[in-house]
Amino acid sequence: MSSSPATALEPTTVGVVLAMAVVTYATKAGGLWLVGRLELTERAETALEVxxxxxxxxxxxxxxxxxxxxxxxxxxxxxxxxxxxxxxxxxxxxxxxxxxxxxxxx
Amino acid sequence: MTETDSSGDRGRSATTAGGDESEADGRPTADATSTRRVAFSRSGARRGFRDCLPVAVGVAGYGVAFGVLASQAGLSAAEATLMSATVLAGAAQLLAVDLWAASASVATIVLATAAVNLRYLLLGATLRPWFADRSALETYGSAFFTADENWALTMRAFADAGATDGADGSEPTDAAYLLGSGLAIWLLWVAATVVGTLASDGVADPARYGLDAAFLAVFVAIAVDLWDGRTDLLPWTAAFVAALTTAVAVPGRWYLLAGALAGGLIGVRRADVGVDSREVGG
Structure with missing residues (x-):
């Protein structure tokens, strides 16, 4: 039931997609960012290995x-x-x- | 992308300098990272791209499935493709179009996306040691291209390279592997989405072609690859049992958290016990 033409870009839809993109990127970059700012204990390093x-x-x-x-x-x-x-x-x-x-x- | 292609020599000299036993498990220790820089080179990216292509073909399998589902949920080809190109998170996207079809609110869709993607915080954390010396652009540019599959491949490549670090003619550790492997995923994921949306009328049932089974197959293969011998047995069993029971009992993706927590705790606990017994014995 493709009611919309292939090239249609509905503003609300684009907004939701971009919000999803921002949220996803925040999780992808967030882990790298956080760990770079913390002093890691040996146990934390073991955890990252496992x-x-x-x-x-x-x-x-x-x-x-x-x-x-x-x-x-x-x-x-x-x-x-x-x-x-x-x-x-x-x-x-x-x-x-x-x-x-x-x-x-x- | 910055070109710093001087990895080979450095990797070799660091190894011949000796004292590398601490890196036998492939992770640069705090000591090692201060004396040796992990490279970020075009050849590393190329290697990642090449190694990831077969996996990316598997990803394309459910990329087509995503395109079909997105189209059936009422998204146009352009909208679905925009989502694949900017979000690049298979599970979250599949869930989003599922919610879309059920006319969920915008807030629900965005919140669900965040919940499904929380695991990327963990994945990103595990990548940190290799990006300790890299620039913000290299690090956070690469971060966008983190997907489950190429993250797992990257961890494997880092472990393999870390064990020898180029000493025996194998490839040295190169952080650009993540970017290269991610580009392979991105290209096929976006292309597969286009194919899926345009072919949605023809492919009424992706399951008939086993497209939906590709996801599981990719992860089983990656698990076999990551298997590191008997030290993994206990944490893996704990993770498997915890994830299995949680998946049966609780709807949603909580099983990921339960499995990671159970396996991680057992793994850390095991290492503690190992250190203790060595102290007692020696």
């Missing part, structure tokens, strides 16, 4: 909850192929292919 991995794992966990058996199996295939071959594109194609195949057969 965080990337646990954030990625948390994102995966949330996505798994949203998905079903097809996505779970697809994720397992990605993990397996990525671990065995260490080739990211191959792992992605294998995993997404698995999901598409499983959905087709169900």
């Amino acid at each position: 965080l990337p991995g646990v954030i990625v794992v948390s994102i995966v966990a949330g996505e798994l909850v949203e998905g079903g058996p097809e996505e779970w199996l697809g994720a397992a295939v990605v993990a397996l192929v990525a671990r065995k071959t260490e080739r990211l594109p191959l792992a992605l194609v294998a995993g997404i292919g698995t999901v598409v195949l499983l959905r087709g057969s169900v």
Whole structure:
């Protein structure tokens, strides 16, 4: 139902988009800015080391909850192929292919 | 972008100078950053761009899905593309068009965007050590191009480079990797949005092509990549269990916070115990 032409830029919409952009940039730059101004303790440094991995794992966990058996199996295939071959594109194609195949057969 | 392409030599001499054991885990320590500057070079950006391209193709998968959904929510192609180009945050944008379709208020949409993006505060914090010596323009210009996927790739590249720092012919640490990898994401994300909005009539159901599964696949692959051996087992398990139970019990994206908190606390606690036992033993 695309009621608006492709090039339409409605002022309110543009305003919301720009507000979203400002808020998003504030979060992206904010972490860098804050940490640059604080003296980091050893524990805080350890936390920063651990965080990337646990954030990625948390994102995966949330996505798994949203998905079903097809996505779970697809994720397992990605993990397996990525671990065995260490080739990211191959792992992605294998995993997404698995999901598409499983959905087709169900 | 500032060109400071003198990274290779410096990385090498710093390593031969010795005393690099403290950097074996890839993070420059307070001591190391004072003696060694992390580079910000065009070659670093190029490397980031190249490494990120396959991941960006995966991102384009759900970029198309975003374009389709945005179009179905009533946004024009120009509006959806403007959003992708200026916001550059997949999860927040998908949520925003979802709210848009449900006729949510402007305040709700902006607040939801902030909530979903709070994790970027954490991601940005983890990047800080590599930007300690970089200019404000390099640092805060790069910050715009932080997305989940290229942030994870960047952390991996920093860890890999930090372990050897160019000593064995591998690439030295280069902070421009974030910008280069982010540009790859940005280009494909914007292009995919255009494709998605224009093709929205044809692609009625993105799920049929597995486009919606790309997000999960990318993160599983990145997790495998970030896996650093048994020290990760306990924090990762804690994060996974906490995120899983929170995602089941609480709507929204609180599971991210729960997982990061649980995993982070366990990780720090573990390091404390490690230090204690070493003191007792030695």
